[in-house]
Amino acid sequence: MGHARITLRTAAVGVVSAALIAGVAGLAPAAQAAPSVRFVDIPGDGGTVLKANVVTPAGDDGSRSYPLVVLPTSWGLPQVEYLAQAQKLADSGYVVLTYNVRGFWQSGGQIEVAGPPDVADASRVIDWALAHTPADPARIGMAGVSYGAGISLLAAAHDKRVRAVAALSGWADLIGSIYSGRTQHVQAGALLDGVGTVTGRESPEVRRIFDRFYASDLAAEQEMTDWGRERSAATYVDRLNRNGAAVMLAGAWGDSIFPVNQDADFYGRLTVPKRLELRPGDHATPEITGLFGLPNDVWTDTGRWFDHYLRGVDNGIDREQPVQLKPRTGGGYETYPDWKSLASxxxxxxxxxxxxxxxxxxxxxxxxxxxxxxxxxxxxxxxxxxxxxxxxxxxxxxxxxxxxxxxxxxxxxxxxxxxxxxxxxxxxxxxxxxxxxxxxxxxxxxxxxxxxxxxxxxxxxxxxxxxxxxxxxxxxxxxxxxxxxxxxxxxxxxxxxxxxxxxxxxxxxxxxxxxxxxxx
Structure with missing residues (x-):
């Protein structure tokens, strides 16, 4: 087990390092070319400093307000992760605020794995944006890849101001993801642990959970289950439905960290405007080209989702079949009215x-x-x-x-x-x-x-x-x-x-x- 953890941590470091190098190389020129980008410090829950950047529409003169999109970063990635997409959204008329979640890179605090401090941070970020940018309090959306997706869903369940969410390669049920079948998904856990150790600072609680996860500590199983449920949007689906935020979920058939079963179950329980998109690939791979500003179906539909539910654009996304999938073996998109209609x-x-x-x-x-x-x-x-x-x-x-x-x-x-x-x-x-x-x-x-x-x-x-x-x-x-x-x-x-x-x-x-x- 120890050798496997070391090997996966080493691999994780390589993956993250490559992504960061490519991200800096690919995104920095766009940021420099856009005078509307500024880097800021935001006080999160308890005053914890969160490193962030704000992108506003070009030519903004302060005379009008814009819909706001908040993008929490993925696990282990810095706040420049979304700059390419933030610029595209700003060009379409949004204020976009991306922030490095607590415990990672230059942000303060410790890694809480979407715990209560992370959910509270999202609300503090919205507070700051409403006070310091031309953001419209009635038109607020959240989106993210992986960790940012999970935090976005949780924030929408706890903050009624969030009116639309795009959760890309995220989780709805954390225990159903890395502990399905009552079995530890040890490679997935080791990869997350390795990236967190290298790029952030785990809280004592998170370190204890990881150690008990590896040790298959049955005495701590209930503690781990309760810990995971608190961090799962599926636990708060009734709140999400009451709050009414429109929810778009996107994932990959082969996601080895957050299998799509839990997304499908969660999707079926939502009564708000909703959409489910599934494509070939692994964790976050369907979205990755979009992070470098390249054409990408997931990010295109994310923009359409926000355009309709935050800007009121009649682009037809609300009239399309809400379940959209691409088979693993090739072919174009298939569309269905609901999950149960996939099979006849x-x-x-x-x-x-x-x-x-x-x-x-x-x-x-x-x-x-x-x-x-x-x-x-x-x-x-x-x-x-x-x-x-x-x-x-x-x-x-x-x-x-x-x-x-x-x-x-x-x-x-x-x-x-x-x-x-x-x-x-x-x-x-x-x-x-x-x-x-x-x-x-x-x-x-x-x-x-x-x-x-x-x-x-x-x-x-x-x-x-x-x-x-x-x-x-x-x-x-x-x-x-x-x-x-x-x-x-x-x-x-x-x-x-x-x-x-x-x-x-x-x-x-x-x-x-x-x-x-x-x-x-």
């Missing part, structure tokens, strides 16, 4: 028989590597792969469907139901679904981990598992394979040495996988 049929195939596997050995079926795997899927349609016929059956349970005579357009959330009998009270398994071609090469369609604790050894129990939502087209002539094993570098393993797992399909409760499919 749920096709089940049986996980028949009884299969016993041994724990503690990686079978070769894996979810990939944080960032790298989903980026390869995004740019080259090369997801993690496995040679299904050669997977060792001692360590992997394998079931396969019949070959499909027509393409299968998988849309939404694959679910698995099975009966599991472990030899130990705690354990982990990971379920994978592969698209298997004629030569037996499987391309990963989706997966998810599942862990349990406190079970009686030798006693069977039912498992219902939602795999990570996706949009993937299985070609005609291919089949689907379901694989279960016990080790994946993305996740913490809870199986003691020598443990065995038996998957069975009782006659009165048969095991199956249900695949949501869109008809042609």
């Amino acid at each position: 049929d749920d096709r089940k195939f049986a996980l028949a028989g009884s299969t016993t596997i041994h724990a503690n050995v990686d079978s070769g079926a894996d979810g990939g590597t944080v960032f790298l795997s989903s980026i390869l899927d995004q740019v080259a349609q090369l997801p993690p792969m496995a040679l299904i016929p050669l997977l060792p059956r001692r360590w992997a349970a394998v079931w396969q469907s019949e070959r499909y005579t027509t393409p299968q357009r998988v849309r939404g959330t694959v679910t698995l139901h099975t009966t599991l009998t472990p030899t130990a009270e705690s354990g982990t398994f990971i379920a994978y679904v592969y698209d298997v071609g004629p030569l037996g090469v499987g391309k990963l369609v989706t997966h998810a981990p599942y862990a349990w604790h406190g079970r009686a050894p030798g006693e069977p129990f039912g498992v219902d598992l939602d795999l990570f939502s996706t949009a993937y087209d299985v070609p005609a002539g291919h089949r689907l394979a379901v694989v279960a094993d016990t080790v994946d570098p993305l996740y913490t393993e809870h199986n003691p040495s020598g443990a065995q797992l038996t998957f069975s399909s009782p006659q009165d409760d048969p095991s199956y996988v249900s695949v949501p499919v869109r008809e042609q």
Whole structure:
């Protein structure tokens, strides 16, 4: 575990450093060319100094007010992150204020992971903008990528002045993101921890949570869950609905930090004007080109969202189908009236028989590597792969469907139901679904981990598992394979040495996988 943390922290430093160098090189000239940019210090909650910049429309003479957009920075990035987009928004008639969240770079305070001080900071930033810029108090929006997205949603739930939000590659449910299936997403956690350690100052509470996360401290599980819920917009969805801010959510199918399931669940609970956009890629990769001022669909729609809900522009975004997605396997945008309309049929195939596997050995079926795997899927349609016929059956349970005579357009959330009998009270398994071609090469369609604790050894129990939502087209002539094993570098393993797992399909409760499919 220690070596993995060091390796991921080193990689995180490299990723952040490259992003910052590119950001400074790509954004600084635009900032210098725009006299409307000024760098300021803003007193946040408790007087903590937040480093920020303000971009106002060119030629502003103080005679009118403008809608305000506030952009909190992403995890580990400085306040210049959004300058290219801030300039574009200012050119369209907005006052834009971007600020470095507390605990990172030159801002004061400690990292609170979107805790109450961060939410209060957002309100203090709005206060400052209303007092020191020509911002209109009736037209305030917030947006951000990743960490900035999470803070923006939380701020809208706690501050009624926020009238529109664009949350890009963010989270709605923090525990449902990095602790789904009651399993620590250890690579994602280590990456966040590494970036935070290098670019900021973690609070003692955050350091304790990370340490208990790595240690799989069951005694602290409730504390971690409560800590995460306080930092999740899903906890305050009723407040968001009462406050009425229009909410746009955008994410990536392969987001290895904030899987899109939690966005889809949250979206379904919103009753305000809303929009959900999903594209191929990993965490924040669909938005990244826009940060350098390049054409980018996510940022274009963010501007349209604010134009309509803050400036009153009749651009039609409110009349479009609100769920917009691009499949991972290519093609243009598909549009739907709601999440449940993605699939028109749920096709089940049986996980028949009884299969016993041994724990503690990686079978070769894996979810990939944080960032790298989903980026390869995004740019080259090369997801993690496995040679299904050669997977060792001692360590992997394998079931396969019949070959499909027509393409299968998988849309939404694959679910698995099975009966599991472990030899130990705690354990982990990971379920994978592969698209298997004629030569037996499987391309990963989706997966998810599942862990349990406190079970009686030798006693069977039912498992219902939602795999990570996706949009993937299985070609005609291919089949689907379901694989279960016990080790994946993305996740913490809870199986003691020598443990065995038996998957069975009782006659009165048969095991199956249900695949949501869109008809042609």
